[in-house]
Amino acid sequence: MARVNFKDTRKETRTLAGKPVPVVVTARFARRGRLAVFADGLKSLLSGMRLTFGYLARPSAIVTRQYPENRATLKLPERFRARLRLKFDEHGYQLCTACRLCERACPNASIRILTRPGTLSKNELDRYIWRLDSCVFCNACVQSCPFDALEMTGEFEHAVFDRRLLIFTLNRYAGPPAGVLLKEPDEAKRAAAMEPRDVYGGPVPLNGADLPSVKALAVRPQADPARQGAAPAPGVPA
Ligand code: SF4
Numbered sequence: 001m002a003r004v005n006f007k008d009t010r011k012e013t014r015t016l017a018g019k020p021v022p023v024v025v026t027a028r029f030a031r032r033g034r035l036a037v038f039a040d041g042l043k044s045l046l047s048g049m050r051l052t053f054g055y056l057a058r059p060s061a062i063v064t065r066q067y068p069e070n071r072a073t074l075k076l077p078e079r080f081r082a083r084l085r086l087k088f089d090e091h092g093y094q095l096c097t098a099c100r101l102c103e104r105a106c107p108n109a110s111i112r113i114l115t116r117p118g119t120l121s122k123n124e125l126d127r128y129i130w131r132l133d134s135c136v137f138c139n140a141c142v143q144s145c146p147f148d149a150l151e152m153t154g155e156f157e158h159a160v161f162d163r164r165l166l167i168f169t170l171n172r173y174a175g176p177p178a179g180v181l182l183k184e185p186d187e188a189k190r191a192a193a194m195e196p197r198d199v200y201g202g203p204v205p206l207n208g209a210d211l212p213s214v215k216a217l218a219v220r221p222q223a224d225p226a227r228q229g230a231a232p233a234p235g236v237p238a
């Protein structure tokens, strides 16, 4: 085995294809014997085994997290980003005004906002569609929102067998934002202005449509873990 000594170099000019080319010439260490190479390998093996047996003797020193066994006690960094979520106020009303700034800020079109004419406002959110399958978690959408209507959460367990299940409708209802709804004193009118939306409903997430390499899937609405435990919007089923 020959090794290069980078400390012992010299510059030369050599001719390549008839042209002078500056090169750096390095000296070589002497070829090492098989015994020395074997000794190196043995040393490396023993140092690895020392670490392994050290952890065997002192399990408390292990830093590797045993996921998923530790799911109940798993602590992620506070700013860990794994899932985009629309924020709702204490009444369950959405803060999103469908201004589309986040859609424009997204570098890879992972957000699609569908709007519709509203009863209480001129324009209101119909569907807030987020593609987890293409999101790079850059947080540009969250930072671009002037209404603090978006947040990233640490919910990272997204394994599915069909990537269409990674496309979500984030809003619980189609309708105006909290600022508009709270101006309407009649609760019945507020409830009428909000039409329930489910996580996997709508034109996207491609329910019933083919992707280039995946056949259509009849997606049954599923409970969204991000919404479990959250207060439902007034007049809107949880
Ligand atoms: S985190 Fe980045 S890539 Fe993902 S939806 Fe937001 S802006 Fe788009």
Ligand code: SF4
Binding pocket: 095, 096, 097, 098, 099, 100, 101, 102, 103, 113, 144, 145, 146, 147, 148, 149, 150
């Ligand atoms: S989440 Fe914020 S930036 Fe995006 S459409 Fe709603 S209000 Fe606008």
